[in-house]
Amino acid sequence: xxxxxxxxxxxxxxxxxxxxxxxxxxxxxxxxxxxxxxxxxxxxxxxxxxxxxxxxxxxxxxxxxxxxxxxxxxxxxxxxxxxxxxxxxxxxxxxxxxxxxxxxxxxxxx
Numbered sequence: 138x139x140x141x142x143x144x145x146x147x148x149x150x151x152x153x154x155x156x157x158x159x160x161x162x163x164x165x166x167x168x169x170x171x172x173x174x175x176x177x178x179x180x181x182x183x184x185x186x187x188x189x190x191x192x193x194x195x196x197x198x199x200x201x202x203x204x205x206x207x208x209x210x211x212x213x214x215x216x217x218x219x220x221x222x223x224x225x226x227x228x229x230x231x232x233x234x235x236x237x238x239x240x241x242x243x244x245x246x247x
Contacts, residue, residue, distance in 0.1 A: 138220055138245055138246070138247060139218070139246045139247055140216060140217065140218050140245075140246040141216070141217055141219075141220055141221060141223075141243060141244070141245055141246070142214065142215070142216045142243065142244045142246065143214075143215045143221070143223045143226055143241060143242070143243045143244075144212070144213065144214050144215075144241065144242045144243075145211075145212070145213040145215070145226060145227060145230045145239055145240070145241050146210070146211070146212055146213075146239065146240040146241075147210065147211040147212075147213075147230060147231075147234055147236050147238075147239050147240075148209055148210055148211075148236065148238070149209045149210070149211055149234050149235075149236060150209065150235070150236070151209075152206055153204055153206070153211070153234070155179070158191055158202065158204075159177075160233075161202075161229075161233050161234075162177070162191070162193050162200060162202075164229055164233070165200060165213075165215065165226065165229060166193070166195070166198075166200070168221060168222065168225045168226055168229060169198055169200075169215060169217045169219070169221040169226070170197075170198075170217065170219050170221060171195045171197070171198050171217075176193075176194050177191065177192065177193050177194075178190075178191070178192045179191050190202070190203050190204070191204075197217060197218045197219060198215070198216060198217035198218065198219070199214075199215075199216045200213065200214070200215050200216075201213070201214045202214075211230075211234065213230065220245075223241055223243045226241070227239050227241045
C-alpha cells in the first residue's frame, strides 16, 4: 500500500468552535498513527457562506477539514502513508460531532 485516503461527510446541528476542532484533530491523529502533528492552518472565509478550513500536516499524513457553518456541513479528508482504521475514524466523527449518520469513503493507493 502506498497510501490511504478516507473521507468523512457529516451534517452537524450546531456551530463548531476552534478549540473543539483542535481536540478532534488530536484524537484523529492518534487513530491514524501521527505522534505529533507539525502544523495547522486555519482560514475563515467571511460572508454568507461562513466557510472554515483547517489543514493539519505531519511528515506521513495530512488532515483537511472543510466546514460550512451556513449549511451545517463538515467534510474531512484524511490521508496517510500508513494504513489506519476508517471505522474508528467514522465512530470518532459521529461521537465527537454528535451526529447519527456519517458518509465515509476510503481509497487505498497502491
